[in-house]
Amino acid sequence: MFDTVLDASVVGETDRLRELHLSAYRFMLQARLLDEKLASLYRAGKIHGGVFLSRGQEALSVAIGVSLRKTDVFAPLIRDSAGRLAFGETILDSLQTCLGSALGPMRGRDGNVHRGKPREGYLAMISHLGAMISVVNGTLFARRFKGVKDVVGVTCIGDGGTATGAFHEALNQAAVEKLPLVLVVANNQYAYSTPNDREFACADLTDRAVGYGITPHSVDGTDLTACLDVVGRAVAQARRGEGPQLVVASLLRLCGHGEHDDAGYIDPKKKNSPLGRDCLKVAEDILLNRQWADATEMAVWRNEALRIIETTVARVQREPAPDPFAEHWTAISTRDLRETHDELGV
Amino acid sequence: MFDTVLDASVVGETDRLRELHLSAYRFMLQARLLDEKLASLYRAGKIHGGVFLSRGQEALSVAIGVSLRKTDVFAPLIRDSAGRLAFGETILDSLQTCLGSALGPMRGRDGNVHRGKPREGYLAMISHLGAMISVVNGTLFARRFKGVKDVVGVTCIGDGGTATGAFHEALNQAAVEKLPLVLVVANNQYAYSTPNDREFACADLTDRAVGYGITPHSVDGTDLTACLDVVGRAVAQARRGEGPQLVVASLLRLCGHGEHDDAGYIDPKKKNSPLGRDCLKVAEDILLNRQWADATEMAVWRNEALRIIETTVARVQREPAPDPFAEHWTAISTRDLRETHDELGV
Amino acid sequence: MSITYLEAIREAQAVALRDDPRVFIYGQDVAAFGGAFKATKNLAREFPGRVFDAPISEDAMIGMAVGAAVEGLRPIVEMQFADFSTAGFNQIVNQAATLFWRTKIPCSLTVRLPFGGTSGSGPFHSQSLETIYAHYPGLIVMTPATVEDAYSMLIAAVAIDDPVIFCEHKFLYYHLKAEALPSEALPVGKARIAREGRDLTIVAYSAMVHEALAAAAELAPEGWQIEVVDLRTVKPLDTDTVMASVARTGRLLCVGEAWPWGGVTAEVIARVASEGFGLLDVPPQRLNAKDTPIPYHPNLWAAHRPTARAIAVAARKMLRQ
Amino acid sequence: MSITYLEAIREAQAVALRDDPRVFIYGQDVAAFGGAFKATKNLAREFPGRVFDAPISEDAMIGMAVGAAVEGLRPIVEMQFADFSTAGFNQIVNQAATLFWRTKIPCSLTVRLPFGGTSGSGPFHSQSLETIYAHYPGLIVMTPATVEDAYSMLIAAVAIDDPVIFCEHKFLYYHLKAEALPSEALPVGKARIAREGRDLTIVAYSAMVHEALAAAAELAPEGWQIEVVDLRTVKPLDTDTVMASVARTGRLLCVGEAWPWGGVTAEVIARVASEGFGLLDVPPQRLNAKDTPIPYHPNLWAAHRPTARAIAVAARKMLRQ
Numbered sequence A, B: 001m002f003d004t005v006l007d008a009s010v011v012g013e014t015d016r017l018r019e020l021h022l023s024a025y026r027f028m029l030q031a032r033l034l035d036e037k038l039a040s041l042y043r044a045g046k047i048h049g050g051v052f053l054s055r056g057q058e059a060l061s062v063a064i065g066v067s068l069r070k071t072d073v074f075a076p077l078i079r080d081s082a083g084r085l086a087f088g089e090t091i092l093d094s095l096q097t098c099l100g101s102a103l104g105p106m107r108g109r110d111g112n113v114h115r116g117k118p119r120e121g122y123l124a125m126i127s128h129l130g131a132m133i134s135v136v137n138g139t140l141f142a143r144r145f146k147g148v149k150d151v152v153g154v155t156c157i158g159d160g161g162t163a164t165g166a167f168h169e170a171l172n173q174a175a176v177e178k179l180p181l182v183l184v185v186a187n188n189q190y191a192y193s194t195p196n197d198r199e200f201a202c203a204d205l206t207d208r209a210v211g212y213g214i215t216p217h218s219v220d221g222t223d224l225t226a227c228l229d230v231v232g233r234a235v236a237q238a239r240r241g242e243g244p245q246l247v248v249a250s251l252l253r254l255c256g257h258g259e260h261d262d263a264g265y266i267d268p269k270k271k272n273s274p275l276g277r278d279c280l281k282v283a284e285d286i287l288l289n290r291q292w293a294d295a296t297e298m299a300v301w302r303n304e305a306l307r308i309i310e311t312t313v314a315r316v317q318r319e320p321a322p323d324p325f326a327e328h329w330t331a332i333s334t335r336d337l338r339e340t341h342d343e344l345g346v
Numbered sequence C, D: 001m002s003i004t005y006l007e008a009i010r011e012a013q014a015v016a017l018r019d020d021p022r023v024f025i026y027g028q029d030v031a032a033f034g035g036a037f038k039a040t041k042n043l044a045r046e047f048p049g050r051v052f053d054a055p056i057s058e059d060a061m062i063g064m065a066v067g068a069a070v071e072g073l074r075p076i077v078e079m080q081f082a083d084f085s086t087a088g089f090n091q092i093v094n095q096a097a098t099l100f101w102r103t104k105i106p107c108s109l110t111v112r113l114p115f116g117g118t119s120g121s122g123p124f125h126s127q128s129l130e131t132i133y134a135h136y137p138g139l140i141v142m143t144p145a146t147v148e149d150a151y152s153m154l155i156a157a158v159a160i161d162d163p164v165i166f167c168e169h170k171f172l173y174y175h176l177k178a179e180a181l182p183s184e185a186l187p188v189g190k191a192r193i194a195r196e197g198r199d200l201t202i203v204a205y206s207a208m209v210h211e212a213l214a215a216a217a218e219l220a221p222e223g224w225q226i227e228v229v230d231l232r233t234v235k236p237l238d239t240d241t242v243m244a245s246v247a248r249t250g251r252l253l254c255v256g257e258a259w260p261w262g263g264v265t266a267e268v269i270a271r272v273a274s275e276g277f278g279l280l281d282v283p284p285q286r287l288n289a290k291d292t293p294i295p296y297h298p299n300l301w302a303a304h305r306p307t308a309r310a311i312a313v314a315a316r317k318m319l320r321q
């Protein structure tokens, strides 16, 4: 988590950029390696339910995480492993959730991407697309209500999710309330198998911003530098009180919708276009070209990340599964108001 | 119902315009007088439930009705008495519904503005704002599916209704399907008591169009000539296959939200601005100025309309109320699948 | 001095706003205008910065409230009519109702639903939706029948750490009056014996309590002593009080204004049949609205919902068995 | 040759498309991709211009289908998961379900809901929503339990002039196989005796029919003959068949995978208690899922929903009474 230092000297600015890139790159790398581990655990039948990867979307996602402060609000979506890590989620939290550990933040009750720690400003998404945006609005509204200043809330959605009524209501609400919301749209060209042209008919999704009276930003989602710049700027503008910001990134999902999906529907032309570049590779090139890191350092970081992932997997696999007999089978917190009626007592 | 004749000579064009205005004006007048009658019936306790009037919105609404053909689709909203009449609804249908006659199109099951004859392309709105737009999409989709050509579907919404998720999903859907939909937004500055600035934050509601990839149109909703021109053009464009059209009219509701409401919240500045002009009066001035009609003719039309309204009220008041014992208490059409279970048989 | 059910709801919100700085109100036309029914009349003026007009965005209204609850606030959301809550349904049942179970963060949030039939209101301004909310885990569903309960249960609802669907009956808004607001209240979650009797138990809630009481009054001169149980909250459902009443009377008639399939009445009867089968001297019966949308015309409306008369007819049948 | 429940659903849609030019399919990823579960595999190719991908707009998807139904078409809408139908809830319950009653225009429309729990799917991909739809007047709610019924009931659903909520159980998609598709079928609206017995009636539907059958098999060696009634449609609910079975057995256990408050099991028991009280030798019982969201972890999930084992335990208790 870095803050934008606005009036730094050129040298200071270069240092800052270097730090930012290095930090971002390392989270991207961790996210990618973690994703690969999840994929292999899934193939080995160790993960129940679905696995949804972020491959190709790490640059955009990480830019969110590194642009935010611990005191901000973040509601990630399915393809935000990099942003989650950068915002402060541990690899342990992630693996505990995916492997259903009773000790994880979701205690085996919810899985995979549906994790978070709302009290830490890190919201746990529900599956219904669009539904998290107004929840972020609510946290920002509440902080303003309580007199807390300098807060930004970021949440993400896919191109497909922009067609939901929830998206519209929430963006409009944020605009009416002038909330410091940044909505990041990852336009990865497809909603599951459905291409953009069956999802919307505007020339560009940023065209929606003016209809809400909010500020649009476009970015090449495969380019880490661009993402850091644009997302960082959007976050800074929101923080300065300029109201909601809409960031639309163009990129391609370099994996299936979930690990069950071979993504055979993706147009090879898109894959071979600049959209299809692997943002991790692009980031590496940036670091190498600018001589901010060399291959040896990168190998060290990779090995370090792998080691943490492997030891964490080993640890989580030894953790207890949730025990249905020890489970509190109630969905409400008020003890007195639990349904006492018990079917058959079986 | 008139069609735009595009390559008419100037004289022909003037004749056409005159006819259009005269026809439109007479429907507006009927609508206004019918509304006034409804208001007085309401005050006299003869109408159960709410009464929602169109005062101030007749020019916009009538422009829809006269721009459509019998074979088009129209889903009016609460302030469309003029458009309904122009589209072919009879004063009888309207009064039967408002007075709850068993012989009316809604048979006392539904009331006031919730009337229609869907088989005639005239849809019966539900109350949930925004919900009719996608239904109109469906009728247009179906006609294309069946190979029916040259159809337009128009539906209406208020400024407040543009904040619903349903509005967004349906406009987007129409754009993706390139349907000949015209959505007419009557921006009467308030949603019930809530002013525009608590409803949306864009500079103008037409700004939404580009976000859907559809064509925007703005119009002064108090000016009949402008409404006929702009709505007529939008309908013609949709008919020509240019896809969905969004018309946003500025005007003021010159009555309460319903007849129970004194509209005390309306800013007097707005009332005294051009927005607050009475479109019926404006239309009269247009007709008089262009010498398309004189005061005597207008008085004749008024008396004629009043006479029809009065005789129809008298007729409907003699019609039977729905009889609960004769009622088919089932919500489904398939006789075999009605719930046979009958509570207590009482 | 007398106070209506509607005024009690306003007063309860005033108390909540006064006593707890975390409380705010969000809904269409609730601020300067005081709400479509005037349930928030003057509150925006009395509590500046605590009452906010919402756009016509039920989904986002609930979502916003959930976010605020996550941050420890206690929003009260007014739906203009219960019927429109279907547009916010997803956020209620999937976001608010699951939050605590998933994340351990209690979701303190009150959704006020002006509900139930009034003459002439028709299919979209008359619905009783307690059943669809009660079906979902994670929600508390209150259905106060009296001015006193409208007041004290709403105060309680706001204080509860879980999402409460507060079903306030529009028919009672102006019709029902009390002398004064209560200083004490039954605990939330407990049913109330609205009238004592020993021949038959009528279980009802909200407006139907009054129809049941009228039926009981109608049957009294015939020598029947009818006990009326007012459920107060339908989830959790106070099976014990119902069962104790049926133990006294041996006869159970359950009345609801909602549609017949799978509602409160089915739940009550299923519980009594399972757990108190032996208490029943005659088959338990229920009375609900008809299985159609709610009609607009007063004649149809009166036949659509259970009335004191229909309840009395049903009760007589059971009493003669 | 054998055919799965999922394939039967695909075949039924192929038949509907082939036999009736008014039929079309609309849903997310249903066209070229063949749907998230492949329930529409190849249909877009076999029936060009009849299968359409929808944006992620459940509200508009249903609205569009209603408009098409008004025009006389017969849309089949696939929800990607039943859970997401809450986003189209308003259009289903207020638009589709009220259309015929309000306007005399039948609303022929089938909403396919892939529903029910599968291990690891968690709170938002496992829900059973038949109750909330059945509660509303104007909808028919089908819950086929067999490959044969999945096929013939879906064909029937499309032919019916009213909106049908077609609840197809994801757990049965691949697990359940039949030798061939049926050429005949029970009438829609009729329940089926899935297994005959004379000691106890288990009423179930959808996936729970198989748990009930397994429980019946488990109890057979103990000398108990369990009758299993498969409801097939939960609205309308075939009370007669249930009652006739209870008349034979005197014992009723009702099993549902949905949440406990106010669902199918409550409705069945309430009806039998009201109309067939004298047939019951012991108190009727029911078994539902627990009153929490559906857990992700397989251990929790297995304990959350009724299983053959839990059913057998409950049945034994009742049989010993």
Ligand SMILES: Cc1ncc(C[n+]2csc(CCOP(=O)(O)OP(=O)(O)O)c2C)c(N)n1
Pocket: A078, A079, A127, A128, A129, A157, A158, A159, A160, A161, A162, A164, A186, A188, A190, A191, A192, A253, A257, D028, D056, D058, D080, D084, D087
């Ligand atoms: C309201 C809703 N409807 C349907 C779904 C099922 N669903 C899950 S992901 C997905 C596609 C999402 O596409 P997009 O928003 O572009 O995100 P991406 O997967 O491309 O990152 C769909 C349809 C859902 N989660 N929520």
Ligand SMILES: Cc1ncc(C[n+]2csc(CCOP(=O)(O)OP(=O)(O)O)c2C)c(N)n1
Pocket: B078, B079, B127, B128, B129, B157, B158, B159, B160, B161, B162, B164, B186, B188, B190, B191, B192, B253, B257, C028, C056, C058, C080, C084, C087
């Ligand atoms: C989804 C939904 N929420 C709330 C309402 C209640 N309601 C009826 S009319 C209205 C205000 C509508 O304002 P606008 O759309 O501007 O139309 P106008 O009345 O100004 O013509 C509201 C909130 C509704 N009908 N539908």
Ligand SMILES: [Mg+2]
Pocket: A158, A159, A160, A186, A187, A188, A189, A190, A191, A192
């Ligand atoms: Mg996408």
Ligand SMILES: [Mg+2]
Pocket: B158, B159, B160, B186, B187, B188, B189, B190, B191, B192
């Ligand atoms: Mg308005």
